[in-house]
Amino acid sequence: MTTEVREAPIVTANPVLGSMNDLLTDPLGTYERARRDHGDVVRFRAGPPGLRADIYAVFSAEGAQQVLAGQAANFRKDNVFYEELRRSIGNGLLTSQDETYLRQRRLVQPLFTRRRVDGYAGQVATEGAALAREWRERDGGAVELVEEMHRFALRMVGRILFGTDMEKAFDVVERTLPPLQAYSLKRGLSPVKVPRTWPTPANRGAARLQGELFALCDEIVASRRGGGADGSEDLASLLVHARNAEDGSLDAGELREQVLIFLVAGHETTATALAFALHLLARHPEEQRRVQEEVDGVLGGGDRVPTAADMEALPRLTRVVKEAMRLYPSAPVIGRRAVGDASIDGVRIPAGADVIVVPWVTHRHPAYWAEPGRFDPDRFLPEAEAARPRYAWFPFGGGPRACIGQHLSMLESVLGLAVLLRDFSFEVVGEGEVPVGAEVTLRARGAARVRISSRG
DSSP, X not given: OOOOOBOOOXXXXXXXXXXXXXXXXXXXXXXXXXXXXXXXXEEEEESSXXXXXXXXXXXXXXXXXXXXXXXXXXXXXXXXXXHHHXXXXXXXXXXXXXXXXXXXXXXXXXXXXXXXXXXXXXXXXXXXXXXXXXXXXXXXXXXXXXXXXXXXXXXXXXXXXXXXXXXXXXXXXXXXXXXXXXXXXXXXXXXXXXXXXXXXXHHHXXXXXXXXXXXXXXXXXXXXXXSSTTSOOXXXXXXXXXXXXXXXXXXXHHHHHHHHHHHHHHHHHHHHHHHHHHHHHHHOHHHHHHHHHHHHHHHOSSOOOOOGGGGGGOHHHHHHHHHHHHHSOSSOOEEEEESSOEEETTEEEOTTOEEXXXXXXXXXXXXXXXXXXXXXXXXXXXXHHHTSOGGGOOTTOOGGGOOTTHHHHHHHHHHHHHHHHHHEEEEESSSSOOOEEESSSEEESSOOEEEEEEOO
């Protein structure tokens, strides 16, 4: 008996430019409509006739598992988007491939063991307490959560990864990273790419932004050269001194690129989870009250410093974080390129095709989630999780290229929120969801404002 392999339906689009403008201006809405109208594996055509690029999008949990895990060897990080991102932020752990990736992973993996990551709970609590002091000094009032949580997450990354104050880095990262991501995405979708060496305004601007980010990372590496070997425990110091008999150590360029990846990826997932978890709790005061009761029962009303062991005693708060990551995954789209012909969900994927899996859509797929737009942390009760396909929820990717820092991100998110929810209550300012868009990562396109009030 043979199983018929179908051709992917082509998404209806503009006859001149295909789906290019839709994918640039409203990618998330475009993906959602494509699944609704055409099914779980579709084909976008971007660009004018004769220059069009084909992109296959996979929306089902089963298809995502095939691409990221079951057939991972056939779907590589060689697609046009990763190539552009690689040239913008370097060939670190996020973007590297083959032996380069394996060597980097072997050198970096010991720095992210659960035992070592659990040891960073104190730094999370320290930064949470510092933010709480700042908010108390403001004597209430409204805050914009997206900016506040990006700053908070970067401060945690700075404390944990680099053993230093990252206030200066925040300004550099927030000024340079979003436009660099947008530049990379636009080049990835463009049917004709002007060489980066040509002195166009866009190329010159991107080179300047990249230079600022690289200089920041070189400064961090230089400051940690004296650490690690003498017992310093921040990850940058350990990274500088990481070596093994098989792989040697990281050279100056590799150190810069790893620091940059950790700087970027290390705070964006956490910042997105923190901002949207707090905004969702502000919009759902009964759930906020239940979470605060749990936090009070674990941490008490004083200033006890939470530890990694407390995470097991905070299951409701952990479910809130997971539900925030479901509704607002920081990496809403994950790209690959097919090495050889493949079949995903019974649809043919030709060799050489650019392929994306889309957590934004899979996390809202009605086949796995009842009322998918509704905030409901109990979706992550153990019995509910066991009843769903493994890749119905995959905010950290999956398979052999799953995010190395996922336990660190969950530790920062759960314990950081616990400190803030112990000290403050949150009331939403305005109504409705925060509009979002996607470049390489999820980006708020509006304010997530809440009014804070001290509980003490």
